[in-house]
Amino acid sequence: MSTNITWHAGSVSLTERQELLKQKGLTIWFTGLSASGKSTLATALEQTLLHSGIISYRLDGDNIRFGLNKNLGFGPDDRTENIRRISEVAKLFADSTVIAITAFISPYRQDRDTARQLHQEAGIPFIEVFADAPLSVVEQRDPKGLYKKAKAGEIKEFTGISAPYEAPEKAEIHIKTDQLSVEEGVQAVITYLVDQGYIA
Numbered sequence: 047m048s049t050n051i052t053w054h055a056g057s058v059s060l061t062e063r064q065e066l067l068k069q070k071g072l073t074i075w076f077t078g079l080s081a082s083g084k085s086t087l088a089t090a091l092e093q094t095l096l097h098s099g100i101i102s103y104r105l106d107g108d109n110i111r112f113g114l115n116k117n118l119g120f121g122p123d124d125r126t127e128n129i130r131r132i133s134e135v136a137k138l139f140a141d142s143t144v145i146a147i148t149a150f151i152s153p154y155r156q157d158r159d160t161a162r163q164l165h166q167e168a169g170i171p172f173i174e175v176f177a178d179a180p181l182s183v184v185e186q187r188d189p190k191g192l193y194k195k196a197k198a199g200e201i202k203e204f205t206g207i208s209a210p211y212e213a214p215e216k217a218e219i220h221i222k223t224d225q226l227s228v229e230e231g232v233q234a235v236i237t238y239l240v241d242q243g244y245i246a
């Protein structure tokens with residue numbers, strides 16, 4: 047726990063920064079089972095936004111666990127800490143006017159709600175996107191062979207098999223990835239951003 051610390055405000059407000067850089071930051075938070083399509087959608091969305099001249103940056107579960115969160119495992123407390131750190135990092139990116147795109151299983155509703163609250167308190171939009179595919183489908187996809195290993199007991203605490211996934215109840219966007227193409231999923235997000243006035 048840090049003590050004796052003081053917050054130093056910058057001389058450029060969030061609004062002024064947004065006006066200077068002509069972009070409003072926000073966080074697009076993908077959640078879903080392993081192999082539900084979070085990373086695929088996040089990657090395609092980042093590409094689409096960048097090609098439209100909108101600065102965006104993707105934070106992805108596997109990748110972040112190579113660096114910032116390399117000391118965390120998959121027990122409940124470590125997953126909560128994983129999501130807490132990512133929430134803070136995403137908020138910093140969004141505060142700098144970047145569109146932060148996160149792709150983490152983020153299995154606990156409370157952790158996602160805490161991430162949302164953190165953004166709300168900072169006046170930064172938080173858009174939860176549920177990459178939804180039934181367990182039977184993601185088990186079938188199993189691109190990394192992880193479900194097979196989990197079912198064989200070779201991976202402990204695997205989401206959907208031996209660890210919980212709490213599906214969102216109030217996600218802004220719900221994408222059924224077994225029914226929509228990647229392009230259609232990305233378009234659903236873009237349409238939402240335009241409708242809400244976040245991008246032109």
Ligand code: PPS
Nearest residue numbers: 080081107120125128150151152153202203204205
């Ligand atoms: S979490 O629950 O949000 O903290 O997980 P996340 O940081 O997104 O990491 C998920 C990726 O880690 C790999 N992996 C596991 N996932 C779930 N449960 C267990 N036990 C596990 N062990 C390793 C897996 O590749 C996940 O990637 P995705 O992209 O979701 O398939």
